[in-house]
Amino acid sequence: MSIELRKSHFIELGKFLNQFRRDGIEKHKDVTNNEDFFYDFKEQIERAIHHNGWFTPDNILFALEGWSESLKGSNLDQWVKPYDFNNVDPKRVGIIMAGNIPLVGFHDFISVLISGHKILIKQSSNDMKLLPILAKYLISLDPDYKEKIEFTEGRMSNFDAVIATGSNNTSRYFEYYFANKKSIIRKNRNSVAILTGNETTEDLTALGHDIFRYFGLGCRSVSKLYVPEQYDFDAFYKALAPWATLMNHAKYANNYDYNKAVYLMSEFKMLDNGFLVLKGDQSFGSPIATIFFEKYSDLESLKATIQDNKENLQCVVANDFIENEIPFGKTQYPQLWDYADNIDTLEFLQNI
Numbered sequence: 001m002s003i004e005l006r007k008s009h010f011i012e013l014g015k016f017l018n019q020f021r022r023d024g025i026e027k028h029k030d031v032t033n034n035e036d037f038f039y040d041f042k043e044q045i046e047r048a049i050h051h052n053g054w055f056t057p058d059n060i061l062f063a064l065e066g067w068s069e070s071l072k073g074s075n076l077d078q079w080v081k082p083y084d085f086n087n088v089d090p091k092r093v094g095i096i097m098a099g100n101i102p103l104v105g106f107h108d109f110i111s112v113l114i115s116g117h118k119i120l121i122k123q124s125s126n127d128m129k130l131l132p133i134l135a136k137y138l139i140s141l142d143p144d145y146k147e148k149i150e151f152t153e154g155r156m157s158n159f160d161a162v163i164a165t166g167s168n169n170t171s172r173y174f175e176y177y178f179a180n181k182k183s184i185i186r187k188n189r190n191s192v193a194i195l196t197g198n199e200t201t202e203d204l205t206a207l208g209h210d211i212f213r214y215f216g217l218g219c220r221s222v223s224k225l226y227v228p229e230q231y232d233f234d235a236f237y238k239a240l241a242p243w244a245t246l247m248n249h250a251k252y253a254n255n256y257d258y259n260k261a262v263y264l265m266s267e268f269k270m271l272d273n274g275f276l277v278l279k280g281d282q283s284f285g286s287p288i289a290t291i292f293f294e295k296y297s298d299l300e301s302l303k304a305t306i307q308d309n310k311e312n313l314q315c316v317v318a319n320d321f322i323e324n325e326i327p328f329g330k331t332q333y334p335q336l337w338d339y340a341d342n343i344d345t346l347e348f349l350q351n352i
Contacts, residue, residue: 002086013134
């Protein structure tokens with residue numbers, strides 16, 4: 001199977017996913033094998049919603065929209081252009097997936113297959129409903145994928161390389177267990193935003209999407225702000241007002257109430273607008289419904305701080321502050337070549 005053929009399959013998969021959008025789920029006539037998969041996938045979306053309380057319809061469909069856009073021919077061409085996958089000696093690559101946001105392991109899935117390797121998948125129990133049917137859709141496009149895709153719920157065995165995503169604690173286990181395998185071991189990462197006080201209302205409104213999409217559970221979700229001394233949070237809170245509806249979601253509201261109560265009992269200084277707590281803290285990873293903030297005195301020292309902590313950061317949201325920064329409102333729109341932990345997955349797969 002040539003790489004051009006594999007790309008064509010992913011383009012078809014993107015067309016299939018494009019039917020499932022936040023502005024409406026609509027069956028399209030020009031989608032290959034749609035009769036066999038459209039209603040089944042729609043049902044799996046409902047099952048995913050009931051299986052995981054954090055997987056709301058809006059968040060699932062947002063994720064599917066993103067993947068349908070990514071799987072366009074121009075994006076796939078740009079993604080694979082630097083690599084040579086025409087004459088690959090197929091290896092079996094084990095993938096241990098996270099489950100914090102819908103289809104969070106999908107990038108690893110398509111990376112292994114587009115590179116011509118075989119994949120052994122161990123899904124998170126939190127995100128088990130969507131990927132298997134997408135794998136079946138690929139198999140319907142070309143039966144050769146049946147020999148290339150395998151799911152397991154038990155201990156993985158008989159694989160040549162591994163990509164494992166987990167917490168800092170589980171990464172130590174992965175590093176020990178997979179010590180003799182070629183591997184990518186991903187750890188906790190967080191994202192931060194740099195505010196100067198000169199942001200427009202549009203900037204701060206867009207930042208709300210970076211903070212609240214997926215309830216802040218993704219590594220690309222902003223969990224900490226750097227602000228100048230004497231920063232006035234009034235404009236920030238006003239711009240986030242539309243997100244007050246998050247309190248209608250029981251799991252988010254419970255986390256807000258719990259974390260606020262803990263901070264109050266511990267007599268921590270904090271700011272609160274009724275749905276988001278701001279707490280001064282040097283850590284990067286804040287709890288749900290909480291954003292940490294830290295004050296800086298000059299931008300050059302802050303740049304040094306960011307550089308010193310680059311291994312802990314996935315995205316830095318800013319406006320003309322640092323190289324490779326992400327514009328306000330864009331953290332949840334990664335390209336295929338925006339790799340988790342900034343480790344080039346296709347380069348790894350090309351060299352195993």
